[in-house]
Ligand SMILES: Nc1nc2c(ncn2[C@@H]2O[C@H](COP(=O)(O)OP(=O)(O)OP(=O)(O)O)[C@@H](O)[C@H]2O)c(=O)[nH]1
């Protein structure tokens with residue numbers, strides 16, 4: 001499933017430095033001519049597509065980006081230092097538009113691609129440049145040109161990196177609300193969510209991913225029970241599934257272990273590939289039990305499922321345990337991006353052998 005992530009920002013290039021007005025003053029050299037150097041050029045601003053950035057989340061915090069201005073020139077024909085260029089990392093696939101003119105400035109489609117968005121101002125001339133046969137002691141100088149400024153709109157079509165899976169009422173929508181700005185409806189009746197929702201989860205500077213919340217699954221979904229399984233296709237391009245399990249269901253007859261297995265069975269009926277994706281267990285609603293009881297219940301569930309993968313005991317409602325979950329997911333995505341990049345390198349080198357996938361490549365637990 002795709003959705004569009006958007007951000008707005010202002011970019012300001014550096015101004016050109018002022019030219020200098022100066023004259024040579026040396027012993028034994030009367031009437032030394034002008035020797036004022038030029039101002040340095042201002043820095044330009046570029047957008048640069050970088051690997052490992054999945055969303056435009058960073059631009060919600062910082063909105064104005066400025067490149068350094070050039071330094072003024074000085075005597076002895078010294079040119080001022082140029083302001084450094086500024087490179088702003090953006091995700092691959094970002095489309096850039098000028099908000100004021102509506103013009104599309106570019107489309108950053110490959111890692112490392114750069115787009116100049118505002119040019120730095122030229123440095124002003126020093127008085128040396130104004131010297132002529134009729135003007136031997138010029139006092140003119142250039143002030144330096146201002147750097148360009150632009151308001152930009154970035155647009156990125158994103159695909160979910162992580163999918164939430166679980167029974168109705170497991171707390172999927174509550175979790176995506178806790179960790180992202182997505183606001184799907186939450187209610188204590190099954191099938192509250194009728195269509196998928198995506199949210200951008202920020203895990204720190206230049207670190208974010210996209211989470212998909214889908215309708216709840218129940219036993220028999222493949223045969224059409226509940227809302228069926230067709231929306232599982234929205235999870236097909238994710239890299240990780242989080243299976244949410246309510247550790248304290250209100251119904252005394254409910255069995256979280258049996259239900260968790262039923263979900264996996266439905267997943268397999270939908271697609272063997274989806275069932276083979278890395279899948280982590282997220283035990284939710286820990287706030288409903290005393291801490292030691294919650295821990296004990298979580299261990300029982302994990303043991304009965306014979307599950308050995310990463311597991312998290314959280315409360316989507318209070319947020320307890322969610323920062324750890326977000327950090328672990330982010331790290332997993334970063335590592336899987338790195339290992340697929342190194343696999344690509346290994347395949348492209350004639351002697352290199354493809355590296356084996358990480359330990360997460362195997363499904364962490366089976367449904368049987
Ligand atoms: N106490 C407690 N309640 C929770 C927690 N997470 C979710 N709930 C409650 O559980 C109910 C169901 O939550 P939802 O987030 O709507 O569940 P869902 O998995 O999205 O459900 P569907 O959309 O129907 O599939 C709501 O009443 C939530 O307030 C939690 O960590 N603790």
Ligand SMILES: [Mg+2]
Pocket residue numbers: 172173174184185186192193213214215216
């Ligand atoms: Mg929901």
